Amino acid sequence: MNAISVQNIQKAFGGNMALKDVSFEIPKGEIFGFLGPSGSGKTTLLKILTAQLEATDGHAAVMEMPSRMMQKTAQKRRFGILTDNSGLYERLSIEENLDVFRRLYDLPKSSIDQVLHFVNLNTDRKKRVSVLSKGMRQRVTLACAIIHEPELLFLDEPTSALDPVNTAHIHKGLRYLNERGTTIFLTTHDMTEAESLCERVAILHKGEIRAIGAPDELKKIHRDGTLTVELTSGEKERLSMDEDSAAAIAGWMSRGQIDRMYTNELSLGDIFIKLTGSELV
Numbered sequence: 001m002n003a004i005s006v007q008n009i010q011k012a013f014g015g016n017m018a019l020k021d022v023s024f025e026i027p028k029g030e031i032f033g034f035l036g037p038s039g040s041g042k043t044t045l046l047k048i049l050t051a052q053l054e055a056t057d058g059h060a061a062v063m064e065m066p067s068r069m070m071q072k073t074a075q076k077r078r079f080g081i082l083t084d085n086s087g088l089y090e091r092l093s094i095e096e097n098l099d100v101f102r103r104l105y106d107l108p109k110s111s112i113d114q115v116l117h118f119v120n121l122n123t124d125r126k127k128r129v130s131v132l133s134k135g136m137r138q139r140v141t142l143a144c145a146i147i148h149e150p151e152l153l154f155l156d157e158p159t160s161a162l163d164p165v166n167t168a169h170i171h172k173g174l175r176y177l178n179e180r181g182t183t184i185f186l187t188t189h190d191m192t193e194a195e196s197l198c199e200r201v202a203i204l205h206k207g208e209i210r211a212i213g214a215p216d217e218l219k220k221i222h223r224d225g226t227l228t229v230e231l232t233s234g235e236k237e238r239l240s241m242d243e244d245s246a247a248a249i250a251g252w253m254s255r256g257q258i259d260r261m262y263t264n265e266l267s268l269g270d271i272f273i274k275l276t277g278s279e280l281v
């Protein structure tokens with residue numbers, strides 16, 4: 001069963017086509033990453049999927065329902081959405097904010113302790129939201145989105161304001177949630193995040209999907225066709241895959257001079273730059 005199915009989605013803002021003809025499917029249980037330069041249409045797509053925007057054309061289904069049904073109260077508890085830092089009660093503490101969500105979903109009090117551990121905010125739980133740093137606010141918003149362990153979680157740049165330690169902590173928590181059955185759709189600029197977290201990724205450019213697949217598959221497709229041989233002398237030789245190279249390798253091998261040998265693959269970041277012409281931000 002697909003958690004998300006998108007067919008020929010288009011979105012125009014006046015004369016600007018933010019999404020041109022986007023189609024893809026995400027099976028239940030996957031962690032899927034949407035990558036793209038600034039302005040490529042990631043947030044627009046996420047807002048269409050979560051019924052915050054209407055598509056100009058095409059069809060989007062979420063958990064086998066038209067995506068516009070997502071804001072219906074009966075459906076809301078199946079989803080978690082992290083779009084920005086809005087929606088928090090500034091004058092309440094972290095704990096009190098989470099209590100609002102806990103009551104909404106009719107969860108036991110222990111769910112607050114569990115989710116605070118998840119986002120690494122247990123010791124700050126009594127702090128008012130109005131005094132929090134950007135990264136702490138992002139973690140509180142994430143906590144509100146996951147306190148009910150949703151079936152499907154939408155995350156718009158979930159770790160953009162976080163330091164490496166908290167990013168690793170959140171990644172661990174997201175993997176745990178996913179193991180317990182939550183499908184995760186996230187947008188990110190962070191290629192390390194995409195590689196370490198996502199089973200598949202799509203690269204979006206100017207409103208069109210330019211590539212889709214597992215990070216390893218994309219790397220195989222975009223291999224540059226060369227081989228590096230590291231010799232015991234410390235020299236490194238970059239070779240094309242032809243007969244001359246085979247002869248050279250056979251020579252080194254017979255003399256026991258090869259230390260390491262590997263095909264040269266582009267990183268996900270290199271592939272992103274190749275397909276979009278954009279530097280990573």
Ligand SMILES: Nc1ncnc2c1ncn2[C@@H]1O[C@H](COP(=O)(O)OP(=O)(O)OP(=O)(O)O)[C@@H](O)[C@H]1O
Pocket residue numbers: 013016018036037038039040041042043044045
């Ligand atoms: N409400 C809106 N009204 C008019 N144009 C919009 C609106 N929202 C988005 N756009 C335009 O649609 C395009 C895609 O924007 P979107 O916010 O989806 O990009 P993004 O990939 O999420 O970028 P970023 O990584 O910077 O968040 C941009 O050209 C943007 O200016």
